[in-house]
Amino acid sequence: MRWVALFGAALLSVAPVWAAQPAFTRPPYAGAYQPQGTDERGLWMEIGEAERVLRETPGLVRDPRLIEFVRGVLCRTVGRERCASVRTYIVRDNTFNASMSPNGMMIVHTGLLVRLHSEAELAAILGHEFAHFEQRHTLRRMLNMRNGTDIMVWMGLAGAVTNVGTARAQNSIALSFFSFSRANESEADLLSTQFVRASPYRIRGAAVWTRVLDEENADRRERGLRKQRKLAPNLTDTHPTDLQRIAFHAKLEQEVGAVGEDAIETYRAATAAIMPTLLDSLIKGNQFAAANYVIAARGEELGWDGLLTFARGELYRLRGGPRNLATARDLYLNATRMRGTPPENWRGLGLSEMRLGDTAAGRAALTEYLRRSPGARDAASIRLALEN
Ligand SMILES: [Zn+2]
Structure with a gap:
């Protein structure tokens, strides 16, 4: 209808760029x-x-x-x-x-x-x-x-x-x-x-x-x-x-063109509570390359935070082998300096250090894990391991 076109044209003169469409x-x-x-x-x-x-x-x-x-x-x-x-x-x-x-x-x-x-x-x-x-x-x-x-x-x-x-x-x-x-x-x-x-x-x-x-x-x-x-x-x-x-x-x-919103931050906020469990189940899904791709894509496009870096560390640690363990340790160490890192990062770090033969570093990280998460489900067994 004609009036629609007229109304649209009137809007154009004052509207922001997206209205040009x-x-x-x-x-x-x-x-x-x-x-x-x-x-x-x-x-x-x-x-x-x-x-x-x-x-x-x-x-x-x-x-x-x-x-x-x-x-x-x-x-x-x-x-x-x-x-x-x-x-x-x-x-x-x-x-x-x-x-x-x-x-x-x-x-x-x-x-x-x-x-x-x-x-x-x-x-x-x-x-x-x-x-x-x-x-x-x-x-x-x-x-x-x-x-x-x-x-x-x-x-x-x-x-x-x-x-x-x-x-x-x-x-x-x-x-x-x-x-x-x-x-x-x-x-x-x-x-x-x-x-x-x-x-x-x-x-x-x-x-x-x-x-x-x-x-x-x-x-x-x-x-x-x-x-x-x-x-x-x-x-x-x-x-x-x-x-x-x-x-x-x-x-x-x-x-x-650049019309419309991405709404990245609102997406991040709405999925923040469930994201740790989603990443955890992805890591344990037995598809290393796919999980690694998903985590890396999030990190590269949205920025690496403590949770994502920790998740990647877990992925490498659970894959096993000395080279993967060393990669995992580096990732956990990076995560210790980031925001939003879960306590389990120090657990993963401790276990990796132990497996790689650095007992002192391993004990220190596991002690830090217990300090950050005293009520953890595996706290008793970790304490026992530290006493020996
Ligand atoms: Zn379809």
Whole structure:
């Protein structure tokens, strides 16, 4: 309508740089899809049952502030109207995964939160998953699954619900992101970038997808090296489709320019309470190269703090071997001079020094650990070790 254009032009003269972009609105929303016919109604019942199981699972994160934060980012991305049809859950699971079922249940895995750096990046992912929902891609895929177990496995929930890691989860960093057709992925990317352009956030898809692929390649390279004696090394080349996706986001980012917020600090604050446990489970996830990549990417882009440096120290120490232990010791020592370093850093330092043969330094660090954390779960055994 003409008055819109006039109003926009009037704004331009006084508005900051970002307003120079044409106003961007979300496409109209038809509302949450309702099941049609016996098959779809049957599917809705199965998903409803899966959702009831999910609500009872110990693997569910129950921190209302974190759930509200994730939901808030989703609502700012897709808008209030769309957001109203979503129920948000966070599950403890190391994979870079999020999914949304046709009945409006959105599941965010903690492995996603540990790998993202800002609200804008989270917006890129949640907008993408919502787009699959709105475009009924998930519905079409799920119609072939006729029981709750299939649904749980597809959503990557099998491990979280049964509390046992699934083989599939261990072998893949990203699950549902790569399980749609190429056409569906492009469609979801198009719609999700429309969401983000109409939101307060900056378009950051390229950065997220680049890191996911770099991590997968680091992981594959490591697996390839491990298997090298038996098999030919795996090809680690990035799939052309993935490169096209990154190129799509990068081009759009360039066209749109520096519009919108990253919201890095608010992301950091909202995830601060859960970050130590997320890093801990990443370290113990038995994927050294992938975990090392995730930690290094956070450190390099967001700055190294005591927690991240300690986490990297733990990763190297648990890997074992004299060279890794020496690296771990250096990292722990660096962390002692940083902010936000947890008491366990001195435990890791002490244990590394002991293993490397410097008993005096080891005892000093372990004593410092007990001073900082007198009520630690392993305090009694550490005290006993120090007495001998
Ligand atoms: Zn997708």
